[in-house]
Amino acid sequence: MTKRVIIIGGKGNGGVAAACIRDMNERFQLNDYQVYGFLNDFIPKGEKINGYPVVGDLKDITKYLKQDFLFLYAIHSVSHGALRMEIYKTLGIPDKKLATVIHPNAFIGEGAVIEPGVLIMANTYVGTNSIIGKCTFLMANSCVSHDSVVGAFCHISMGAICGSHITIGAGCDVALNATLIENIQLGTCSVVGAGAMCLNDVEDFQVVVGNPAKHHKYLPERESKSEWIKKHIKQNKK
Template sequence: MYLYGASGHGKVIAEIAEELNISITGFIDGNADIESILDYRVIANNADGLEGKAVISIGSNKIRKLIALRDNQFDYVKLISKKANVSKRAIVEEGTVVMMGATVNSDVQIGKHCIINTNASVDHDCMIEDYVHISPNVGLAGNVEVGEGTHIGIGACVIQGIKIGKWCTIGAGSVIIKDIPDYAVVVGNPGKVIKYNEIQKLSQ
């Protein structure tokens, strides 16, 4: 299996693969100065001619989407740490990684190429669309919906039944008690919209 992105995030994903006894062929990265990471070789800059299983090990939601659409010759797989607690009734799609200590409860639906990061909690009946990043220690109560490409920052809390739009940024430690529109940047307790992400850049 290839890991696409030789970074700190990639190190964590590599250790999940090791935990699952999945053989790592190497990392792919655009930085030609990186020759190895965690004793695995790094293939510089280009995935041309490569194929097989892969996970995109990059934290940026937008970049994960660009790579997934561009380099579709790979068989993108999901990785769920043995130290995560994932309900047998949850659905986790391809390319998604569920990290150590995370909890995903009954009837949760998680889309493609998402990150459910360390110790995050996703409660029953939540729906998380593609390319979302749920950061460490985030708490989503039941029936929360999170739109494509949204990043929920470390330690944020979302009460039950909330709908968060696509390509939003929810600041670290924010407390979300009202629905959030597409592209909004939200901070604070309670969370307030302070600006909007640039739509044209996110749609590329």
């Protein structure tokens, strides 16, 4: 039976998630999920994101939770991991209401654990005995090698390579084409910048960049939601 999915987010990661489900429907005739629409605080109800209607803002989730919908949480702005998790907590989504979307062209190794709400895009590799935490996004052509743990609410960008026996904390971002060698740890809400070669552990809320990756700055452990909203309203007006 096809399940209706509401995507929480916008045209960035939300649009990618919608495109993944559409590809699964149209090219692979997999109809486990159909995108019903988006919940978005910045785009008015009735307007469309990637061809799908905005059916309300985030506070409207209460009524949709009472109905026969699943949800995909796609608020994954890079370097905003703490706020990402804080917003999710306000939504009250039980795990059983989360859609877990795995593109058929992804490789999932034996013994891997994929938690609820995960999105795994095409040509992605998840090695044996690895764990991918709740609501984490693995984007196209990324790799999480064997015996690694990726925490909840992480974003592993296109082309990012995470070696074996790595532990990645909750709310982390591994940016485009970054590489993490084996046996290192990323702290909670840390960021590995685009193209970085990460050879050492990364602290909580630390941003590292470059080849080899070096300290760039620390992120605030708490972030103002109102300031984040202002920033996104400004971006959507461009």
